[in-house]
Amino acid sequence: MNLSAEEWIVIAFAIGLVLAAEAINSSIEALADLVSPEYNEAIKRTKDLAAGAVLILAITAAIVGFIVFIPKLFIFFE
Numbered sequence: 537m538n539l540s541a542e543e544w545i546v547i548a549f550a551i552g553l554v555l556a557a558e559a560i561n562s563s564i565e566a567l568a569d570l571v572s573p574e575y576n577e578a579i580k581r582t583k584d585l586a587a588g589a590v591l592i593l594a595i596t597a598a599i600v601g602f603i604v605f606i607p608k609l610f611i612f613f614e
Contacts, residue, residue: 537608547604550597557593561586 564586568579
C-alpha cells in the first residue's frame with residue numbers, strides 16, 4: 537500500500553494532533569487536581585471539555601484515516 541507524500545503528511549498531522557491534545561488534556565487534569573483536590577463542579581466541566589476535545593480530534597483522525605486508506609484497500613482487494 538503506497539502512500540503519497542501528501543497522504544503521509546496528513547496522517548502524521550492527524551496522529552500528532554491527537555497526541556498533542558492528549559498531552560494538553562493530561563496537563564489540564566493534573567493542574568486541576570493540584571488546584572482543587574476536592575470535588576468542584578467547574579473543574580469537572582473543564583476536565584470534561586478537555587477530554588471532549590481529545591475525543592473530537594480522535595474521531596477526526598479516524599475519519600482522515602478512512603479517507604486515506606479505504607480507497608487503497610479497495611484497490612488492494614480487487
